[in-house]
């Protein structure tokens with residue numbers, strides 16, 4: 001519908017909208033996060049939800065204690081290999097539509113503990129992540145920025161067509177492999193369905209191969 | 214109360230115990246006392262209960278891995294050279310087997326002194342080496358002995374609840390041992406440097422990536 005016509009109509013007290021707009025508006029303004037934190041980043045997440053930063057302004061203040069009632073998983077903190085199966089299991093238990101924010105260096109890549117013997121090198125090895133926030137820890141403003149980024153992403157989604165969101169595609173998976181504890185590492189060490197080593201490989205910097213896969 | 218005093222007192226009170234003072238050459242000069250595992254519980258109980266010592270607080274328990282190393286020493290040997298006996302210098306190489314060590318830091322809350330540092334060594338670095346647990350003497354050693362069991366693989370005899378504490382139950386390695394081989398998950402290292410860079414390169418060769 002023509003934007004100009006819409007504003008004109010609104011002046012006359014007539015609201016015209018589409019189902020898609022209404023649907024996206026509803027989803028993006030009631031992103032209820034799952035109530036869990038894994039390490040120091042969770043403290044910033046808590047701060048973001050309290051009065052000073054007031055995440056309630058964005059409809060995301062209702063931290064739910066049950067994955068069944070949550071829409072948003074904020075992976076805030078170090079994901080140890082011992083904890084990773086539980087995180088994936090919680091994600092699997094959340095109802096669609098569901099989103100993931102990977103908060104802080106640890107959740108993105110393992111952060112300061114990347115080479116540790118018991119730290120997962122990024123939660124995106126097992127579940128799809130929508131928004132990453134760098135930082136150690138990211139400030140509450142950064143979390144709010146991530147939330148607004150996610151809202152924009154949701155707002156842009158179209159409900160029909162090939163690029164419709166995952167929860168509207170019957171064949172798209174909503175559950176992912178829960179890794180098992182192996183003798184030396186998690187099994188599998190990553191889920192190839194969701195994770196691929198990124199293309200840019202700085203570890204080859206200075207060689208002729210830099211930038212290649 | 215010096216460590217020498219404590220040592221001689223223990224020798225008098227715990228018959229048969231073998232003690233050795235391990236010097237610390239650093240400025241802190243925190244010398245420690247190496248005790249023999251067979252008398253460890255008796256020694257610990259004595260330290261805790263003796264009227265003037267009263268080491269009632271075990272603040273820290275930790276492990277150390279001493280891998281075996283090659284020692285080369287010059288020895289003079291008599292040899293037959295051209296029919297005549299001559300003295301020649303040879304380099305003899307010996308391989309030590311290494312050991313695991315457990316260290317306890319003790320303080321006295323009541324007497325306000327400390328620390329006294331105890332060390333215990335295993336015979337070798339084999340899988341499933343044993344040392345006596347001191348958890349029954351100092352309750353605070355409980356979790357830390359479990360940690361050493363988990364990360365170094367020392368089995369503490371007499372520990373009330375010896376399970377892994379950081380890694381999962383089915384895990385088989387001991388990550389803090391110096392010969393621990395970590396899983397090869399170096400496919401993406403955005404800030405690789407030094408050893409990590411080396412590991413990342415190795416990963417690429419192993420996986421046959423371009």
Ligand code: SF4
Nearest residue numbers: 040041104106136137
């Ligand atoms: S990214 Fe930094 S602040 Fe966040 S959990 Fe890791 S170490 Fe803690």
